[in-house]
Structure formats: structure tokens, C-alpha cells
Amino acid sequence: MDRKKHRIMMVSDFFYPNFGGVENHIYYLSQCLLKLGHKVVVVTHAYENRSGVRYMTGGLKVYYVPWRPFVMQNSFPTLFPSLPIIRTILIRERITIVHGHQAFSTLCHEALMHSRTMGYRVVFTDHSLYGFSDAGSIHMNKVLQFTLADVSQAICVSHTSKENTVLRSGLPPEKVFVIPNAVDTAMFKPAVVQPSRSEIVIVVISRLVYRKGADLLVEVIPDVCRLHPNVRFIVGGDGPKRVRLEEMREKHSLQDRVEMLGAVPHAQVRSVLISGHIFLNSSLTEAFCIAILEAASCGLLTVSTRVGGVPEVLPDDMIILAEPDPGDMVLAIERAISMLPKVDPQVMHHRMRELYNWHDVAKRTEIVYDRALKCPNQNLLERLSRYLYCGVWAGKLFFLVMIVDFLFWRLLELWQPAEDIEEMPDLTLPHISNKETLQETE
Amino acid sequence: MFWRTLNERNPNRVALRLALHRRRLTQVLSAAAVPAPQHRRFFLFPVSRTQKLGRFSSALHLRWLLGTDPEAQPRKKPETSKLLVMDHHLASDSPQVRPRWRKVAYGGMQPGFDDNHTDESFLEGMVMNANVVRRDMLKVMLDSVSISEYLCIVALVVLVWTYTLESTIDESRLLCIDVSLLVLGFLILLFTQEKISLSILVHHYFLNISFFIMGLYVLAPIYQTLTRSISSDSIWALTVSLLVIHLFLHDYSESTVNAPGALKNPALTSCISVNASVVASVFIASRLPSRLHVFAIMLFSLQVFLFGPLVTYCIKKYSFRLHLCFSISLMVVTLRFVYMLHCLLFVLLLSLLVFVNVVCPYWLIRIQEYKFEINGPWDEAKLCFAITD
Numbered sequence: 001m002d003r004k005k006h007r008i009m010m011v012s013d014f015f016y017p018n019f020g021g022v023e024n025h026i027y028y029l030s031q032c033l034l035k036l037g038h039k040v041v042v043v044t045h046a047y048e049n050r051s052g053v054r055y056m057t058g059g060l061k062v063y064y065v066p067w068r069p070f071v072m073q074n075s076f077p078t079l080f081p082s083l084p085i086i087r088t089i090l091i092r093e094r095i096t097i098v099h100g101h102q103a104f105s106t107l108c109h110e111a112l113m114h115s116r117t118m119g120y121r122v123v124f125t126d127h128s129l130y131g132f133s134d135a136g137s138i139h140m141n142k143v144l145q146f147t148l149a150d151v152s153q154a155i156c157v158s159h160t161s162k163e164n165t166v167l168r169s170g171l172p173p174e175k176v177f178v179i180p181n182a183v184d185t186a187m188f189k190p191a192v193v194q195p196s197r198s199e200i201v202i203v204v205i206s207r208l209v210y211r212k213g214a215d216l217l218v219e220v221i222p223d224v225c226r227l228h229p230n231v232r233f234i235v236g237g238d239g240p241k242r243v244r245l246e247e248m249r250e251k252h253s254l255q256d257r258v259e260m261l262g263a264v265p266h267a268q269v270r271s272v273l274i275s276g277h278i279f280l281n282s283s284l285t286e287a288f289c290i291a292i293l294e295a296a297s298c299g300l301l302t303v304s305t306r307v308g309g310v311p312e313v314l315p316d317d318m319i320i321l322a323e324p325d326p327g328d329m330v331l332a333i334e335r336a337i338s339m340l341p342k343v344d345p346q347v348m349h350h351r352m353r354e355l356y357n358w359h360d361v362a363k364r365t366e367i368v369y370d371r372a373l374k375c376p377n378q379n380l381l382e383r384l385s386r387y388l389y390c391g392v393w394a395g396k397l398f399f400l401v402m403i404v405d406f407l408f409w410r411l412l413e414l415w416q417p418a419e420d421i422e423e424m425p426d427l428t429l430p431h432i433s434n435k436e437t438l439q440e441t442e
Numbered sequence: 443m444f445w446r447t448l449n450e451r452n453p454n455r456v457a458l459r460l461a462l463h464r465r466r467l468t469q470v471l472s473a474a475a476v477p478a479p480q481h482r483r484f485f486l487f488p489v490s491r492t493q494k495l496g497r498f499s500s501a502l503h504l505r506w507l508l509g510t511d512p513e514a515q516p517r518k519k520p521e522t523s524k525l526l527v528m529d530h531h532l533a534s535d536s537p538q539v540r541p542r543w544r545k546v547a548y549g550g551m552q553p554g555f556d557d558n559h560t561d562e563s564f565l566e567g568m569v570m571n572a573n574v575v576r577r578d579m580l581k582v583m584l585d586s587v588s589i590s591e592y593l594c595i596v597a598l599v600v601l602v603w604t605y606t607l608e609s610t611i612d613e614s615r616l617l618c619i620d621v622s623l624l625v626l627g628f629l630i631l632l633f634t635q636e637k638i639s640l641s642i643l644v645h646h647y648f649l650n651i652s653f654f655i656m657g658l659y660v661l662a663p664i665y666q667t668l669t670r671s672i673s674s675d676s677i678w679a680l681t682v683s684l685l686v687i688h689l690f691l692h693d694y695s696e697s698t699v700n701a702p703g704a705l706k707n708p709a710l711t712s713c714i715s716v717n718a719s720v721v722a723s724v725f726i727a728s729r730l731p732s733r734l735h736v737f738a739i740m741l742f743s744l745q746v747f748l749f750g751p752l753v754t755y756c757i758k759k760y761s762f763r764l765h766l767c768f769s770i771s772l773m774v775v776t777l778r779f780v781y782m783l784h785c786l787l788f789v790l791l792l793s794l795l796v797f798v799n800v801v802c803p804y805w806l807i808r809i810q811e812y813k814f815e816i817n818g819p820w821d822e823a824k825l826c827f828a829i830t831d
Contacts, residue, residue, distance in 0.1 A: 129820040159545050163565050164820040173564060177557040180547035211822070215829050285822040288547065307823050312547040324823035355548040364550075364557055 006369050007039045007094055011111040012101035013074050015044040015062065019266040021290050022102045022127050025157075025181050027056075032362030034058045039426065041093050043086070045075040045107060059427060063089055065107075077106040079113075079401065080408055086114045087412060091421045097369050099123045100147075103130070103140060109147050116150050116383070117405045121372045124148060125155040126165045129287045129308050141168045142391070146398050149386045152372035155179050155365070157288040158309030164287075179364045180313075182356040183293035190299030190345035191274035200231045200337055203276035203300065205264060205291060206283065208239030213282030213305060218244050219326035220282070222252045224333050231337070232257050236264040236272050273298040278336050284324060286310050292319065297352045299345020303329070303336045315355075318348060380406060568818045577810060582803035584766070589694050590795050591754060591769035594776040596689060597791060599746050601779055603726050606739055616738035623745055624651070627753050634760035655741065662737040669728040677725050684722040688747075691715035696755060719747040 010030055014022040030040040035058070042062045046052075051066045065085055070076040090098070098115040100108035103126050112122050124147065131137045148154060148169040154176045156162040162176050195201060202224070208214040218241075221233055235245060235258060242260070249258050264272055273279070279295035281304040288309045292302050296318050304310050306321040313319070320339070322332035387398040540554040543561050551557060602619070605611045611619075628647065669677060693712035723743035727736045758765040773795060781788040 129822075131821060132816050158547050160819050163568070163818065167565070167568070167816060167818075173560040174558050178547070179557055213823075215825060219827065284825075285820075287820075305823065308820055309547065312545060315546075315548060325826055355550075357550070360550045367557070 003366060003370065004373075005037050005039070006366075006373075007041075007096045008033060008369070009041045009043060009090065009093065009095045009098045009111075010101065011043040011098060011108055013045055013069070013105035013107045014102060015042060016056070017047055017050065018073065021181070021288075024290065025125075025127065026101055027060075028182070028184065028358045029362060029365060030060050031058055032358045033365070034060060035359070036362055036366065038366075039093075041089070041095065043089060043107070043111065045069055061093075067107075070106075072104075074104065074106045077110070079110065080405060082107070082110045083114045083117075083405065083408055084412060084416070086111050087118065087409070088421055090115065090118065090120065091418050092424050094423055095120065097121050097123060097372060099125065101125045102127050103144050104128065109143060112147050112151065113402070113405065114409075117402065117409050119377055121152045121375060121377075122150075123153050123155065123368060123372050124151050125157070126161060127157055127287060129161060129164050129285055130168060132168070142394055144169050145390045146387070146394075149390055149398070150383055151175075152375045153177060153368050155368060157181055158312050160309040160312065161287040177364070177368050179361055179368070180356075181288055181290050181293070182358045182361050183290065183297050183352065184358065185297045185349065185353045185356070188270055188273070188294050188297035188349075190297075190349050194299075194345060195275055195277065197277065197340065198230065200228070200278065200340065201234060201276040202231060202278045202280050202333070203234045203236070203273055203295070204280045204282070205236040205269060205272060206281065208235075208237050208241040208245065210241065211284055212239075213284050213324065214239065214241035214245065216282040216284075216305070216324060216326060216329065217280075218248045220280075220329045220333070221245075221258060222248060222254065223326065223330045225252070225254055225257050227330065227334070228337065232259070234259045234261065234272065234276060236261040236269075238263040269294065270298060273300060276300055277340055278303060278333070280333070281305065281310075282324070282329065283307060283310075289313060293352070293356060297349055297356075299343075299348045301336050301340060301343050303332050305329070318351070565818075568816060570817075571813065571815050572817050574810075574813055574815055577807060579803055579807055582806060583799060584762075586799050586803055587766060587769045588754070588758065590798050591772055592692065592694060592751070593689070593791075593794065593798065594769075594772045595746060595750055595754075596685065597776050597780060598772075599743060600685070601776075601783065602742060603739070604783065606735065607726070607729060613732065613734045613738050616735070616742060620738060620741045620745065623742070627745070627749055630753050631756060634756040654744075658740055658744070659737050662733045662740065665724055665727050665740060666730070666733055666736045667728070669725060674729065677729060681722045681725050684718045684725075688715045688718040688722065691718070693751075716747065720744065723747065 008030075010026050012022060012026060014020060015026055016023055026042060030042060033040050040060055042060065044062065044064060045067045046064045047069075051064045054062045054064065056062060067075045089095075098111060098120050100112045100122070101124075102108060108124075112124060115122050130140060132141065144165075145168075148171050151171075154165065154171060156165050156176055156178055157180050159178055162173070162178050165171065166173050166176060204217060206212045206214075217235070224231055225233070233254075245258075245260065249255055249260070261272065273295055277300060279292065279300040279302045281289060281292055281295075281302065283289065283305060284307060286308045289304070292304060292310070292313055295302055296314055302314065302319040304319060304321060305324040307324060310319075311321060320332045320336050322328040384399055384402055387402055388395040390398055541552070543552055543555050543559060545561070545563065552559075602611065602616075606616060631647070691711040692715045693709065723740060726743070727740045730736050730739060754765070754768075757768055777788065777792060777795075780791050
């Protein structure tokens with residue numbers, strides 16, 4: 001069936017040159033959508049010297065809008081001044097769908113707000129889990145309610161994330177699609193020569209912060225080293241809790257059994273992973289853990305805490321779950337060590353290729369885009385009434401914000417008419433016409 | 443789980459009713475709250491008074507009011523999937539067995555289900571109001587007595603300061619007050635702490651307090667000349683604001699200065715409040731004429747602010763009745779003295795005590811009905827061990 005080709009604008013504060021879950025998701029999804037024949041443009045803020053328009057692999061156009069990040073990689077939340085530039089990009093690239101990523105990104109919320117004012121269809125993807133009771137979460141959930149009051153469709157990366165998003169924003173569950181992340185199995189291949197199993201190596205690669213369970217590691221590593229003399233640890237990553245891990249090493253004299261690598265650049269993650277047999281993930285909260293997928297793709301057996309969306313990620317024979325309690329985690333590691341002889345990394349890698357595939361994710365996202373375009377476009381008054389339901393005072397405030405946004409947009413239409421904005425012609429790069437051959441060799 | 447429209451008065455409104463029959467339910471909340479039509483609100487149904495407190499499972503109804511959603515997918519979707527399954531059971535010659543939906547993320551799209559399929563197990567792990575304490579009006583009023591007791595203590599201290607600054611009380615009477623308070627405090631501690639013996643009392647408390655008093659006496663000249671260059675108005679303004687900060691941040695549940703053998707370290711806000719009260723005492727003391735005055739008033743203020751909470755905490759722990767009698771008599775005495783001082787202040791203090799003891803508990807109970815605490819598998823895990831740095 002010949003599907004209609006969309007012109008998609010991905011917008012988020014988190015993109016290359018930073019590496020992370022959201023950044024990789026946007027990049028890989030954009031590449032696969034390009035291969036399917038759609039046109040994709042990414043909008044993000046400037047990173048140090050990187051400002052302006054860049055092109056990435058496959059003709060992916062990235063607009064590094066010249067705003068500096070303000071706090072934690074987010075741009076400064078200006079409500080209305082971002083309308084002119086977003087409008088210019090939308091008209092210039094003849095966008096049909098706007099896809100925002102990550103609830104924590106202010107640029108995403110603003111772009112979605114302006115796109116709705118201008119009548120574009122909007123899709124939002126949520127990548128994280130949030131709570132309900134602390135001050136930061138309460139504010140974030142209110143902002144999310146505002147954005148999702150008028151969104152066409154929403155995507156979550158796991159079923160637990162869908163429950164969390166539905167509760168936080170009050171969206172009807174039928175509007176939320178569950179499309180998980182995937183892993184680039186071509187990049188994460190197991191080692192050709194397996195490391196010897198006489199000494200079992202457990203790999204940990206994560207940011208060493210409280211959220212990622214670095215304190216659990218401090219309790220678990222000495223116990224495991226004591227119970228199993230043939231086990232060695234490799235800890236990659238950096239963060240505020242690194243000091244505690246170093247202290248633990250000194251206190252139990254584990255310098256030869258625990259190796260601290262520091263921050264591992266993304267390109268070298270595979271080489272660290274293939275030197276181990278077991279991957280340990282101790283995070284306290286995860287919507288969807290891509291690190292586990294990378295480890296499984298490299299043929300490692302995973303031991304993880306049973307939090308958030310982690311139980312949904314891998315089948316039971318590739319992952320061993322434990323409660324976020326040091327005693328339980330030590331038992332889980334013991335089970336993993338006993339299961340290790342039955343594990344074949346190549347078999348695991350081939351299974352991962354069947355289970356997770358970015359092209360499949362892109363096809364499922366395409367279905368969401370088609371569904372979003374079928375949503376009727378309401379007139380201003382009907383749309384505005386949805387914002388009133390966000391709360392007693394907040395509803396009226398959001399209503400006013402959208403009215404001002406609408407008036408500003410009208411002013412811009414008079415001052416800088418859409419006809420004056422030059423539309424970008426489509427550049428066909430040579431390899432895209434060979435996409436049939438590329439898909440065959442995939 | 444079923445979805446249906448609720449509010450027929452306004453056909454544009456779509457209401458979601460979530461009926462949860464779950465194993466891990468926590469409280470029964472029976473129906474009554476009627477929603478205001480314009481606002482999206484989560485609300486629970488207040489407990490009927492005859493019901494026992496405690497946790498037991500039953501149906502829990504959560505009503506969400508949403509705005510119009512004409513572009514929502516026709517809600518036939520969950521039912522069509524149910525219909526399909528029912529058809530499978532009914533039709534005897536149907537060869538296709540659609541696999542059950544599983545809550546997994548791997549393997550691509552599940553055959554026969556859309557990505558936005560909402561299964562019956564949706565929100566199965568949600569637990570509502572697991573940690574909420576159901577409060578009784580009488581109990582809250584009795585608990586608020588400790589707040590008003592401390593307010594009266596502070597009012598008495600301010601009274602003594604006022605009388606001393608007006609020279610109504612001279613230094614010898616002040617010293618008598620100090621000594622009697624000290625002795626009274628020791629007696630109460632001895633009486634109420636069972637674990638304490640006379641030897642511990644002498645070693646721990648008595649020696650420390652004597653050092654403390656000697657130090658105060660030696661440093662009294664410094665306090666006397668400390669604020670000589672500052673005008674009196676600034677002093678009164680600063681003292682009032684410091685006392686307000688002290689009352690706001692004070693730890694009303696426990697004592698900042700610990701009895702020997704206490705486990706927890708005091709919180710930051712209680713340390714700030716103690717400091718504020720000490721600084722306020724120093725400011726007042728610096729306005730007094732002679733060294734003995736300064737020493738007496740400093741001793742009095744610091745006794746009350748540092749050791750008063752400890753004494754009242756010991757009384758409260760020993761016997762609640764004693765605590766109640768003590769508080770009420772203290773309130774009566776304070777009100778009488780303040781009435782003798784100034785009528786307006788008396789009215790203010792009385793209204794403050796009524797507000798704290800009657801109005802606030804009622805208000806708390808009223809808005810507690812709307813408490814909605816959600817827990818579930820998406821929560822960040824709590825570490826069960828203390829992080830020792």
C-alpha cells in the first residue's frame with residue numbers, strides 16, 4: 001500500500017552532539033523515517049559553537065536555533081518570542097506534522113504550543129517517568145497538561161510509561177500509543193572471540209548519580225566480591241557518586257577486582273560491553289532502559305532492578321530482575337552466574353535482531369502520523385475551551401496564553417506574510433533513490 | 443474496565459469512570475462528591491463517618507472529567523477487541539486463535555492489537571492513598587494543643603522582656619525567677635524520665651548547666667554593649683521578625699536539644715529557629731542598663747528557648763493528661779497576664795489561640811477529603827538503607 005509521505009519536524013532540547021536515550025531515539029527514528037521516504041527536519045537549540053543549519057547522514061536537516069541552553073540542557077522558557085522562528089521553519093519546510101520529544105524540554109512545549117496555534121497536527125513522545133508529589137513534578141505535570149490538552153496523538157515508550165502519562169496528563173488512553181525504543185544491533189555485535197569464563201566479568205555502565213542506583217552498587221559490589229572470588233567488576237561512567245564508589249574500593253581493598261573507567265564515550269561503549277559476561281543495571285527508575293538492550297545485543301546476560309518499564313523490555317530468559325534491595329540483587333547475580341554457561345552470545349544477538357528493530361519503530365510511528373492527520377482540525381473556540389479544563393486558575397491562565405499566542409500569530413501573518421517566506425525545495429540525495437537496495441542489505 | 447458517559451446534563455462532556463477491583467486497594471471511599479461542572483478535577487469520595495478506619499479492599503471509583511474530545515477514537519475500540527475475543531469463544535469452527543495481549547515491549551506490534559490498545563489490566567498496579575492517615579477532629583485538636591502551648595510560652599517570655607525593659611521587674615526578682623525555673627525544670631526531668639538516675643542527672647545536666655551559666659556571666663559585658671550603635675526601633679523590628687521566624691520554623695513535634703540517647707539529628711529548620719530565638723534574646727538583653735540585668739535576662743531567655751521544648755517534650759511523652767493540664771493552665775495564666783498588660787494584645791492572642799486550636803483542625807479535616815495520592819510501578823524506588831557518607 002502506498003502510504004502518503006509526511007513532512008515531519010522533530011523538536012526537542014536534546015539532540016546530537018549530546019548522547020543519551022532521547023537523542024539517540026530522535027536520530028535513529030529520523031533516519032528510518034527518511035529511508036521510508038518521508039522528509040524529516042530536527043529543531044533544537046545551539047550547542048556551544050554549533051549554531052545554524054547542519055545536515056546529517058541521509059539528508060537529515062538540523063536547525064540549531066541560536067539560543068543557549070539555560071539549565072540542564074534546556075533553553076530558557078520564553079513563551080512568545082519563539083513563535084516567529086518556529087513559524088518560519090514550519091512554512092519554509094512545508095511541514096505537515098510536528099513531533100515533540102521529552103516532557104522536560106521547554107523548547108518542545110513551546111514548539112508544540114505554537115504549532116497548535118497555527119493549526120498543525122502535533123504528536124508528543126514521552127520518554128521518562130515522573131512522580132506526582134514533589135514540587136518539581138507538580139509543576140511539570142501542569143505544564144504537560146497544558147501541552148497535551150490539545151495534542152493529536154501521544155506516544156510512550158513502554159506500557160508503564162503510558163499509565164504514568166495518562167495519569168499525569170488526563171489524556172484518554174486511546175490517544176496514547178506504546179512504541180518502544182530499539183537498538184542498533186549492527187553496531188552492538190558480540191565479540192568474535194568470547195572472553196574466558198574462568199573469571200566472570202560484570203559490567204556496569206551508567207551515570208553515577210542517585211537516580212541510577214549508584215548507592216545500591218556501593219552495597220552490592222563488596223558482597224558479591226566476597227561471595228564469589230572469581231568475579232570482577234568493570235564500572236564505566238562518571239558522576240557525583242563516583243567518590244563513594246572509590247571509597248568503597250579503598251575500604252574493602254578491591255582495587256584489583258573493581259576497575260573504574262571514568263566517562264566512556266559512546267563510540268567505545270561496545271568495546272567495554274564485549275569484555276564482560278553480565279551487565280548490571282541498578283537504576284531506581286527507568287521508563288525504558290536502552291542500556292539493557294545494548295548489553296543484550298552484545299550477548300551479555302542482564303541483571304536489573306525491577307522498576308518502571310524494565311520488566312517489559314526483555315524476555316525472561318535474557319534478564320534477571322531483582323528488587324532494589326542489596327540482598328536481593330546479590331541473589332540475582334548469583335542466579336545469573338549459574339545461568340551463564342547456558343547463554344550463547346551469538347544466539348542472544350540474533351534474537352535481539354528479531355525483537356527490536358528501528359525500522360519497525362518507524363513503521364509504527366508512521367501509523368501514528370496517519371492517525372494524527374485524520375484528526376479533525378477544530379476552530380479556535382472549540383480548541384480554547386479544552387484549556388479551561390486544566391484547572392481552576394491554571395485553565396484560565398492557559399486560555400489567556402493561547403489567545404495572546406493566536407493574536408501574535410495573526411500579527412505576524414500581517415507583518416511577515418507566509419508568501420514572503422521562501423519555501424525550501426526538496427533535495428534528493430543520490431542514495432535515497434537506491435533505498436530498495438539498501439533495505440535488502442539491512 | 444468500562445467507559446461510559448456520565449453527565450447527561452451536558453452532552454458535550456465525556457466522563458471516564460474507572461472501576462478498579464484490585465487486590466492491593468487501600469481504602470474504601472464511598473460516593474458523594476459532586477463535581478463542579480467547569481473544572482477538570484480528580485476527586486475521591488469522602489468516607490462516611492460510620493466506617494471503620496483501616497485498609498480493606500473494595501471497589502474504588504475515580505471520576506475524571508475531561509473536556510470535549512470529538513477527535514477521540516470511537517470508544518468501540520476496546521469493545522471490538524472484546525467482541526473479537528467473545529466471537530472466538532462463541533464460534534466453534536473459527537480456526538484463528540488470537541493470542542492474548544501481553545504487557546511487553548519486545549517483538550514489535552502484537553498481532554491483532556493496535557499500539558493504542560488499552561487492556562483490562564491498564565492501571566492495575568495503581569495504588570491510591572496508601573499512606574494517607576485518616577484524621578479525627580478531636581485528635582487533631584488535641585495535637586494542636588502543643589502548638590498553642592509553645593505560643594503561650596513565647597508570649598510569657600515576651601511579657602517578661604517587656605516588664606524588664608520597663609523596669610517593672612528588677613534584677614533580683616528576675617534572678618529568683620531564673621533559679622526557680624531551673625529547679626522546676628530539673629524536677630520535671632527527674633520525675634518524667636524513668637531511665638534517668640540521680641548520678642546521670644548530676645554528671646550530665648548539672649555540670650553542663652553550671653558551665654553554661656558561668657560562661658554567660660563572664661560574657662555579659664559583651665552583650666551589654668553589643669548593639670549600642672543601633673537605634674531602638676531597629677531592635678524592636680528585628681526582634682519581632684526573628685521571633686516570627688522562630689515560631690514558623692520551630693519543630694513542634696520533638697525537641698531540638700536532645701535528651702541523652704536520642705536517635706535523630708535535628709532538622710535544618712529547627713536549628714535555624716533556635717538560632718533566631720537566641721539572637722532575639724541577645725538583642726533584647728543589649729538594651730538593658732546593668733550587667734546583672736543582662737545576665738539575668740539572657741539566662742532566662744536561653745533557659746526557656748533551649749530547654750523549654752525539652753521539658754514540654756518530656757511531659758508529653760510521660761503522660762498526655764499531664765501535658766493537657768499543663769498546657770491549659772499555661773494558656774490561662776498567659777491570657778491573664780497579657781490582659782493585665784494590654785487589652786488589644788489579649789484579643790489578638792485569644793484569636794490566635796482559637797484559630798490554631800479550632801479553625802485549623804476543621805480546615806485540615808475538610809480539605810483532607812480531596813487528598814489523592816497515587817503510587818504505582820512508575821514510582822522511583824526508595825532505598826531501604828541509610829546512605830552513610
